[in-house]
Amino acid sequence: MSKKNWPLWEVFVRSKNGLEHRHFGSLHAPDADMALKNARDVYTRRSEGVSIWVVESKNIKASNPEDNGEMFEPAADKAYRHPTFYELPDDIEHM
Amino acid sequence: MTNENLIQYIYGIADNSLILGQRISELCGHGPTLETDIAMTNIALDLLGQTRSYYQYVAELSAKDLTEDDVAFLRTEREYKNVLLVEQPNTDFAYVIVRQYFFDVFHFMLLKELENSKNVNFQAIAKKSLKEVSYHKRFSGDWLKRLGDGTEESKAKAQQAVNDLWVYTDELFQMTDNDILIAEAGYGVDTNPLKSAYYNEITALIKGSTLDIPETPYFQKGGKQGIHTEHMGFILSDMQYMQRTYPDMKW
């Protein structure tokens, strides 16, 4: 058995300029440099990307689904943040 | 300079890509991690892709009605002009990496010059291949550092591979009479001026990997004349098996 296993990394790829980096998946690598190379070989074999970010999975702080109530539900009844909340006459244009 | 001169010159370059590509493909499915396996396979695919471009050009140049596969599979051992380095076996991952690194540094330098060839086909192939090989070199160099400056065990294995493969480096710069002819015509590359830069580069990285440079006045050569190590016959019997067993068929 190996003494120490390669840590897990999350891979984010920008598929073309103008688009954001999107989470593509994960992989194992001994360090950031290798993670980037492995990401290139694993996730962009079919020209899927022009830029890659890697971050060690343990460095991601994720919200807890158990807190979803207090985290996300309070936003649900704030309809006034959306344009459809406001009434306008039917014949008005460019708004 | 005849087409046959040009073809022989191409063999001296393309056969390296073919045989090394073949060697690395043997490892597919057997790498130390899935990630490394996928990365090595990418290198093999690059090399085999380059091989095809060169052999398609050979088929064009040849007076005989040849295909890229005739060129790849139907020559006899003495007709392959690859250097001895690339036919060395996949003894362990250290050999794989050191073989790759020794070849990649040379390959990169060669292509950099070939890009300026008067021959447009060479220019085009070199231009495309350079990007691939630049990555190969970085990959193998980075791995050599990790093996050299990793654990005691990896250091010993890397040192062993460096010692054993060092004797095949000098041949990379050997110029056959035909090479000289093609270089003088402005088509090929005179590799002599590249030699000191090559040794400077690999020496620096080996030392940086906390490994020692082997001291030997003796080097092995012969591949460029078609005189190969005993490994070559087995590579070919494996690689040529289908074409030899079932001649003249389409696959």
Place this chain on the structure above:
Amino acid sequence: MNTREKMNENDEQIRSLEEIFEAKIARDEKIEPKDWMPEKYRKTHIRQISQHAHSEIVGMLPEGNWISRAPSLRRKVALLAKVQDEAGHGLYLYSACETLGISREELYDQLHSGKAKYSSIFNYPTLTWADIGAIGWLVDGAAIINQVPLCSTSFGPYARAMVRVCKEESFHQRQGYEIMMTLCNGTQEQKDMAQDALNRWWWPALMMLGPTDDESVHTAQSMKWKLKRKTNDELRQQFIDQTVPQADILGLKMPDKDLKYNNETGHYDFGEINWDEFWQVVKGHGMCNKERISARKNAWNNGEWVRDAAVAYAEKQADKEVKEAV
């Protein structure tokens, strides 16, 4: 509250959590790794996803066999890229499995010790080049039928991995069929080679879709969790119905004397599957079971010093950075 009452209350809480959970899946909502899930859901998913991942990487071996002998450069690069894709698919699937709280190393241990299963079809030998065609056509064909519905399975990471797998896999089957077609348009020797490969791979491919419904232990639960959308028998019928006309185009004959189109059902009737053979191979007594596992073990064990070296190097570099910062 005494202990018993407390336990009852816990049970009740779990029951209601389970109801919410099942309702969520029924509404086609996805389950993500950090969401609450019943232990059984977690275990079943670890088992199925890892089994799937193991099949991908063991599946590299029978085909990998032929990379060095591929008959043309074009076939060589295509096969190499295909086997590489399988490594990629294994990687995506192991990653999906890891989100359930198990490491890739633990999963490998399960494979190496024989505790985990993989698709039995990879325990059959690849004897001729035509086998590479037959595997692509039939084995990948059967796999696709199994896999496409999984793109909408309930567990988010598995579904996402499958979307990627299916997208990449579409060339695999074509690659195989093209090999078969080239053989069938070739010499008699090549045609015979193709027929022989079909004869040997057809039945294992049918078995690959799993035991018959009355023998299958997991189907009901798996349907509920959308790990399965159709039963094994339905998938098998679908596979046969779509593959027989493809064999006709090749001019090959299916090795089943009972195979016949049934006008009433609109499906092909087919002969008895040799389930004894299936169970023999599943239980570890196929021709290549031992070779496959030992090849995987060797790769992993021989790679140990390499993985350790990279970790040691990374630690040294990190130490250096700390020292330089001081």
